[in-house]
Amino acid sequence: MSLLNYGIINSIISWDGSGDKLVNCFIFVGLAILVLGISYLLGSLSSAIIISKTMFNEDVRSHGSGNAGLTNMLRTYGKGAAALTLIGDMLKTAVAILVTAVVFGFNYNNGICLSGMCYLSGLCAVLGHVFPIFYGFKGGKGVLVTATMALMLTPVIFISLLIVFITTLVITGFVSLGSIIVAALFPVTVCLYSHLIGGALPVLTAICSVFLGLFVIWCHRTNIKRLKDGNEKRISIGKRK
Numbered sequence: 001m002s003l004l005n006y007g008i009i010n011s012i013i014s015w016d017g018s019g020d021k022l023v024n025c026f027i028f029v030g031l032a033i034l035v036l037g038i039s040y041l042l043g044s045l046s047s048a049i050i051i052s053k054t055m056f057n058e059d060v061r062s063h064g065s066g067n068a069g070l071t072n073m074l075r076t077y078g079k080g081a082a083a084l085t086l087i088g089d090m091l092k093t094a095v096a097i098l099v100t101a102v103v104f105g106f107n108y109n110n111g112i113c114l115s116g117m118c119y120l121s122g123l124c125a126v127l128g129h130v131f132p133i134f135y136g137f138k139g140g141k142g143v144l145v146t147a148t149m150a151l152m153l154t155p156v157i158f159i160s161l162l163i164v165f166i167t168t169l170v171i172t173g174f175v176s177l178g179s180i181i182v183a184a185l186f187p188v189t190v191c192l193y194s195h196l197i198g199g200a201l202p203v204l205t206a207i208c209s210v211f212l213g214l215f216v217i218w219c220h221r222t223n224i225k226r227l228k229d230g231n232e233k234r235i236s237i238g239k240r241k
Contacts (some may be wrong), residue, residue, distance in 0.1 A: 004098070007105030009114075028173050031103050039096035039121040043128020046139050047088025048073050051081055061138060068132075069140030072233065086144065089129070093148035096125040106153070108218065110197040112190070113153035116204025122149030123208050130219060141219040143162035143179045146212055150186065157189045173234030176223035 009031065013024045048068040054078060061068050063076040069154035074082035079238035100121035107115040126142040126149070150158040161182045168178035180216070187209040217224075226232040 004101045005106050005108055007101065007103050009104050016150050035100045035103050035117070035121060036124045038099055039124035040128040041133070042092045042096040043125035043145060044132035044134050044139075045088075045092050046129065046135055047085045047092070048140060049132075049135050051088065052077065055081060063134050067140055068135070068138070070144050074235075075233075089140075089144045090148045093122065093125050093145045094152060096151050097121050097149060109199050111154070111156045112193055112197065112199070113117055114194075114199065114202055114205060116202045116208065118153055119149075119205050119208035119212075122146070122153065123212055126212060126215065130215075131205075141179070142216055143183075146183070146186070146216055149212075154190060154193070157186070157193055161185060161189065164176065174227065174232055175235050176220055176232060177227060180220050180224065183213045185213075187213040199218070 009028070020186055043069045046068045048060050048070070052058055052073070060072055060076055064072045065075075066184075070082055070085050097118055100118050101115070104117040105111045105115055106118060113119070122145075128139075129145045130142045131137040132139040138225050147158070147162075150161065151229045164185065165178040165182045168181055169175060172178075187206070190209045191201060191206060223232060
């Protein structure tokens with residue numbers, strides 16, 4: 001547990017100035033590029049596309065919203081395929097962040113991760129999910145990957161935002177609206193929670209949180225238009241016809 005909280009980087013690099021600064025810089029940057037590259041590649045493994053092609057011999061992006069995400073899998077193929085997509089996307093995100101934590105540490109403080117590298121890793125996984133290199137850079141909208149990242153790095157905030165999401169979904173039936181609201185609240189709650197526990201939020205952590213929130217909202221720009229026009233579909237749970 002100590003390794004995950006502090007990372008192996010502290011045993012490799014001497015931060016007290018006794019080591020060669022140039023060598024330390026190369027080691028840090030090299031490891032950062034490595035783990036972030038791994039995070040992007042893991043994010044690019046689209047569970048929705050893999051499952052739809054393996055189980056149904058077709059691409060989920062050719063159905064419904066054209067999105068390689070959990071909601072479209074549920075609408076197109078039913079609960080079983082959606083459940084597998086959920087597990088797959090959560091696992092790839094968890095592995096990406098854990099690899100980064102082994103190297104750079106989580107740096108947990110009162111239930112919140114303060115390691116900017118872990119947030120950056122989550123961001124790279126989201127970018128990989130939305131723009132997967134293996135599937136023509138056309139993937140999902142990053143909600144589930146972002147949610148998994150929030151669960152791992154800010155569990156208290158995750159629970160509160162999950163309640164907001166479920167409440168919005170139950171009242172309106174719109175998955176997109178719940179996702180947009182939660183995405184907007186995520187950076188705000190991260191900053192507020194950090195302030196409440198008396199900790200200084202690292203700049204990189206704050207930047208990644210804000211960017212993630214705005215990015216997820218941007219990914220829902222077509223949903224926002226449909227919500228305004230009254231054409232957005234409410235969630236309907238059913239099996240593929």
